[in-house]
Amino acid sequence: MVSVGDFCSVGTASDLLVVEAMWKQRGGVVRLCKLSNGLQLALPEERLTLSTDPVGAFRKHMDKIVRASRKKSRASAKPVFESNPACEFAEYLAITKDEGATYRIKSITYFLILQESQYLTPHYSLKALWRDVCVKCDLLDIDPPTLGFVRDRLHSRHRSLLLEMIGR
Known part of the structure; x- marks a missing residue:
């Protein structure tokens, strides 16, 4: 389960993302921020890979x-x-x-x-x-x-x- 503040990645990309917001009403869409350049993304929760550490x-x-x-x-x-x-x-x-x-x-x-x-x-x-x-x-x-x-x-x-x- 993803929560705001979690560090994660998408697929095989090595960039670290941080979860900034979640919208359960929109089918579990999560707003992310790419820490390397500040790019804002909105992706479904199931595409994220949470960091174990x-x-x-x-x-x-x-x-x-x-x-x-x-x-x-x-x-x-x-x-x-x-x-x-x-x-x-x-x-x-x-x-x-x-x-x-x-x-x-x-x-x-x-x-x-x-x-x-x-x-x-x-x-x-x-x-x-x-x-x-x-x-x-x-x-x-x-x-x-x-x-x-x-x-x-x-x-x-x-x-x-x-x-x-x-x-x-």
């Missing part, structure tokens, strides 16, 4: 964009920290802002939520997760998500955790 898929996309940018500017005097994922993430964010690629900001927020949700345990509530994501967004100078936004993205995961807590 969304965090890894986003990191792979981020690596692809950063490497392409580094190729363009080989003569830059800035040192390159290829082995440090935090530096690569900061570089990806800088590339996004420099290119004016605002369509990537929501997917960065989705990525932060997914990354933080890996630590979702019975003692780590959704509110605490939301606060931590907001702090990261403030540090990165992007708009923080609302609690409802985070709750919607993690609804099924949070529900299964609660059922596990009560022993069902």
Whole structure:
């Protein structure tokens, strides 16, 4: 089942897409955004292949964009920290802002939520997760998500955790 914020691909294409909206009334049509260039697509849900590892898929996309940018500017005097994922993430964010690629900001927020949700345990509530994501967004100078936004993205995961807590 597809939900808003999921990372996916279509067919054998290697481009990463993010689900932006869904219309069940129109036969399960999904609005997508291609993260490499911002192209907007509307496709039926059955044509999508959901990413089994969304965090890894986003990191792979981020690596692809950063490497392409580094190729363009080989003569830059800035040192390159290829082995440090935090530096690569900061570089990806800088590339996004420099290119004016605002369509990537929501997917960065989705990525932060997914990354933080890996630590979702019975003692780590959704509110605490939301606060931590907001702090990261403030540090990165992007708009923080609302609690409802985070709750919607993690609804099924949070529900299964609660059922596990009560022993069902």
